[in-house]
Amino acid sequence: MGTEKLDTEVRQEQLAQAALSLITIQGLKGLSVARVARRVGLVPSAVYRHFESKDELLDAVLEMIRERLNANVVLASQGATDALQVLRRLVMAHVRLIRENEGILSVVFSDEVHNGHPARKALVHSIIQGYLKKVAQIVSRGQQQGHIRADADPGTVSVMFLGLIQPAALLWHLSGGGFDVTRHVEKAWDLLSKTLKAS
Amino acid sequence: MGTEKLDTEVRQEQLAQAALSLITIQGLKGLSVARVARRVGLVPSAVYRHFESKDELLDAVLEMIRERLNANVVLASQGATDALQVLRRLVMAHVRLIRENEGILSVVFSDEVHNGHPARKALVHSIIQGYLKKVAQIVSRGQQQGHIRADADPGTVSVMFLGLIQPAALLWHLSGGGFDVTRHVEKAWDLLSKTLKAS
DNA sequence: GGATCATGTGAATAATAGTTCACATCAATG
DNA sequence: CATTGATGTGAACTATTATTCACATGATCC
Numbered sequence: 045m046g047t048e049k050l051d052t053e054v055r056q057e058q059l060a061q062a063a064l065s066l067i068t069i070q071g072l073k074g075l076s077v078a079r080v081a082r083r084v085g086l087v088p089s090a091v092y093r094h095f096e097s098k099d100e101l102l103d104a105v106l107e108m109i110r111e112r113l114n115a116n117v118v119l120a121s122q123g124a125t126d127a128l129q130v131l132r133r134l135v136m137a138h139v140r141l142i143r144e145n146e147g148i149l150s151v152v153f154s155d156e157v158h159n160g161h162p163a164r165k166a167l168v169h170s171i172i173q174g175y176l177k178k179v180a181q182i183v184s185r186g187q188q189q190g191h192i193r194a195d196a197d198p199g200t201v202s203v204m205f206l207g208l209i210q211p212a213a214l215l216w217h218l219s220g221g222g223f224d225v226t227r228h229v230e231k232a233w234d235l236l237s238k239t240l241k242a243s
Numbered sequence: 244m245g246t247e248k249l250d251t252e253v254r255q256e257q258l259a260q261a262a263l264s265l266i267t268i269q270g271l272k273g274l275s276v277a278r279v280a281r282r283v284g285l286v287p288s289a290v291y292r293h294f295e296s297k298d299e300l301l302d303a304v305l306e307m308i309r310e311r312l313n314a315n316v317v318l319a320s321q322g323a324t325d326a327l328q329v330l331r332r333l334v335m336a337h338v339r340l341i342r343e344n345e346g347i348l349s350v351v352f353s354d355e356v357h358n359g360h361p362a363r364k365a366l367v368h369s370i371i372q373g374y375l376k377k378v379a380q381i382v383s384r385g386q387q388q389g390h391i392r393a394d395a396d397p398g399t400v401s402v403m404f405l406g407l408i409q410p411a412a413l414l415w416h417l418s419g420g421g422f423d424v425t426r427h428v429e430k431a432w433d434l435l436s437k438t439l440k441a442s
Numbered sequence: 443g444g445a446t447c448a449t450g451t452g453a454a455t456a457a458t459a460g461t462t463c464a465c466a467t468c469a470a471t472g
Numbered sequence: 473c474a475t476t477g478a479t480g481t482g483a484a485c486t487a488t489t490a491t492t493c494a495c496a497t498g499a500t501c502c
Contacts, residue, residue, distance in 0.1 A: 049468060049479050073354035076459060089462080090480050098460065153352035155270035158416060169417040200430045203414065207406030207431070214409075215402065217357060218368040231399045232406070239438040248449050248498060276490060288492080289450050297490065 047085055055094045058084045060104040067105070067147030072154045077101075102156060103164060109148055110171045112141060117178045127186025128237055134179070135208060139229055142213045149213055176202040186240075193242045201240065208232045246284055254293045257283045259303040266304070266346030271353045276300075301355060302363065308347055309370045311340060316377045326385025327436055333378070334407060338428055341412045348412055375401040385439075392441045400439065407431045 050058075062083040066075050077098055078088045095101045120134035142148060151157065157168050179202035186192035208229055215223040249257075261282040265274050276297055277287045294300045319333035341347060350356065356367050378401035385391035407428055414422040 047480060052479080055479090071354035071358035073358060077461085078459075087481055088460085089482075092461070093479055149352065150354065150357070153348065153413070155272035155349065155353075158349065159270035159273060165417060165419075169414075172414065172417065196434060197430055200427060200434065203410050203427055204407070204431050204434070206410035207403070207408075209406075210409045210413075211402050211405035214352070215368075215371065218364060218371065220364075228399060228402055231396055232403050235395060235399065235403070235438055236435070239434055246450060251448080254449085275488085277488095285449095286451055287490085288452075291491070292449055 052094045055084070055086075056104060059091060059094060059101060060108050063101055063105050064108060064145065064147050067150050068145050069147075072147070072150045072156060075102075099161065099164070102151075103167065105151065106164070106167055106171065109145075109151070110174070112145075113138075113171065113175045114178075116141060117175070121182070126191050127182050127189060128191055128240065130182050131179070131186075131205065132233060132237070134182070135205065135229055135233055136226070138209055139213075139225055142209065143216070143225065146213075146217060149210075149217070172206075176206070179205050187242075190242055192240050196240060204236065208236065251293045254283070254285075255303060258290060258293060258300060259307050262300055262304050263307060263344060263346050266349050267344050268346075271346070271349045271355060274301075298360065298363070301350075302366065304350065305363070305366055305370065308344075308350070309373070311344075312337075312370065312374045313377075315340060316374070320381070325390050326381050326388060327390055327439065329381050330378070330385075330404065331432060331436070333381070334404065334428055334432055335425070337408055338412075338424055341408060342415070342424065345412075345416060348409075348416070371405075375405070378404050382439075386441075389441055391439050395439060403435065407435065 063080050077091050081088045081091050116137040120130050120137055124130045180198035183198035183201045187194050212225045212228045216225045262279050276290050280287045280290050315336040319329050319336055323329045356363055379397035382397040382400045386393050411424045411427045415424045
């Protein structure tokens with residue numbers, strides 16, 4: 045057939061992207077090598093020219109997720125003044141990211157991660173840890189600036205930060221889009237930031 | 244073989260319990276009819292005497308989860324005085340429940356729920372909605388008693404309540420037990436309850 | 443104690459999916 | 473222009489698993 049031959053780096057990128065899209069649409073269970081292949085105009089066996097196994101493909105997807113999370117932190121920090129403002133911007137960017145890629149939650153909570161190769165579990169752990177660390181740093185900076193109360197543990201706040209979004213995303217997902225994540229996160233953030241504000 | 248014959252209600256209970264245990268140990272992906280059967284000393288085909296399908300078995304597991312969540316609410320409310328105290332007790336009971344049954348999170352976030360039969364998705368939605376509603380009622384009661392500030396939306400607080408635990412449970416899971424959920428939830432609750440307390 | 447019906451068994455079935463392999467093809471290299 | 477190596481193809485293989493069915497068995501009711 046008239047299928048173009050592309051360098052393996054390009055294909056890897058394509059395949060990882062196609063995999064994440066597929067997960068977003070069909071869930072991780074719907075992620076099959078065959079479907080991913082078809083999505084980029086290839087035949088199933090061709091995938092194995094670019095990845096050793098399906099597992100390796102999934103790892104590539106995880107790396108994509110890490111990059112997008114980190115990109116959000118950079119974006120939210122640009123032109124930053126108040127740490128609380130940065131956090132607010134970040135929480136909203138996070139909501140957008142999750143909404144546009146429901147697959148992320150599917151992967152993070154999946155069996156493939158929690159009961160698959162220990163290495164993959166460790167990878168996801170490091171991704172989330174890395175993200176939380178950056179959030180905690182923002183909190184620390186806010187404390188040094190005097191915008192955030194000093195007796196709040198940055199680590200605890202960073203986990204609470206995730207907690208603003210996670211259950212809301214779950215409800216949004218379960219309700220088929222009926223739950224208003226943005227509205228919830230705004231209200232929840234208002235409440236939380238009241239506590240965080242230095243008095 | 245010398246396998247005892249038991250009434251279908253007993254078997255259903257046994258099988259659902261065995262299924263939840265299996266999910267806790269191996270994840271939802273590791274839940275096969277064969278394994279569940281072996282766990283109660285039966286042969287795979289025998290399961291179909293008590294459940295129409297694997298799907299129906301999963302639904303039975305979900306009902307178990309609902310009952311345990313509701314039991315926690317009753318327990319935490321017993322001998323209640325301050326609503327904030329009730330919520331604190333409930334959050335701790337919830338942590339214990341999740342820690343002892345990691346399978347609950349596996350199921351709630353699974354593809355089988357999110358991309359399976361719409362009816363199952365609706366069931367999970369109703370379970371969580373029901374739980375949140377009860378939490379919100381506790382908050383409302385606290386506002387009437389004057390223990391909780393009046394300008395906090397009970398619905399928002401109930402979702403935040405879940406948010407205290409969910410990401411912590413995820414980290415605990417990912418770290419293989421290294422993350423101290425109880426400690427985090429205590430600190431996070433302290434922070435949140437400062438905001439909630441009526442001034 | 444014998445009939446009966448729910449419960450348990452073992453074998454067979456069908457579908458799905460990851461993976462392998464022998465072969466084809468195209469682009470770059472010398 | 474011929475060679476070579478990377479990329480793509482199609483068919484086959486294997487393993488897993490939910491499900492069905494004909495048959496066995498044991499408890500219960502008359």
